[in-house]
Amino acid sequence: MRILIKGAGVAGLTTALELTRRGLAVTVFDTAPRIGRGASWFAGGMLAPWCERESAEQAVLDLGQSALDWWEEATPGLVSRSGTLVVAPARDRAELARFASRTSGYRLVDEEEIAGLEPDLAGRFRHGLFFEGEGHLDPRPALAALHRCLVENGVVFHLGDKSIDDGGFDRIVDCTGHAQVGSLSGLRGVRGEMLYLATDEVSLSRPVRLLHPRIPLYIVPREPGRFMVGATMIETEEAG
């Protein structure tokens, strides 16, 4: 059976790998000239199903737990399983209680334990939640690793063309993500915003989520001295 996957972001590449493993002949097509330049290029790469359960349905937790193993196996050496630390300033302690009431898979940590986990946060937070089972990766090298693996396994890539003749394929899998907002019912656009920080003054071993009633944010460590900071989640139909 010949499969055409449209979209070479994380959804397209992971689908391609799963279908290839099942012995199907897969072609991936993307209008962009390089893989993974859509939302996947800007993602935090947090593999955080327990934290996500704060606002997501149970399926995200159930499937997300096996996704941690999936990524570790598919992108050897790229997943860090050092957990997630969730903190809030003392004045926002109610936020921590609210987050805890909506999630599971954490233990309460005090100031001393926070300092043990993240020495550079010593003395800054009195209470936190530690989600030990979570992990993270840098999406850019992870997507590149998936791409290499797919090419080695015979997947054909068509990148950078406006369209592809899909006549010869038995099935088409649409992984074009945001491009379908407005034409697929039930699909809504949510935009995240991020920035990269470079500093040698701080080091972190794991994603840290800072709770706040209006502007919660998270920091994901990349290579030494580099941090991805993400904040907003905006409901919008625009790609931005």
Ligand SMILES: Cc1cc2nc3c(=O)[nH]c(=O)nc-3n(C[C@H](O)[C@H](O)[C@H](O)COP(=O)(O)OP(=O)(O)OC[C@H]3O[C@@H](n4cnc5c(N)ncnc54)[C@H](O)[C@@H]3O)c2cc1C
């Ligand atoms: C700032 C930010 C932080 C995030 N942090 C996390 C996180 O920590 N953890 C997490 O799990 N998720 C996170 N996400 C969400 C995650 O990035 C997205 O859910 C995911 O990348 C979506 O992948 P996708 O493959 O569906 O879409 P995309 O990566 O957008 O891929 C869609 C692809 O389709 C292509 N395309 C468009 N139109 C066509 C067409 N007509 N034909 C062919 N190809 C087409 C595009 O060029 C693109 O390559 C974050 C997102 C953002 C923006």
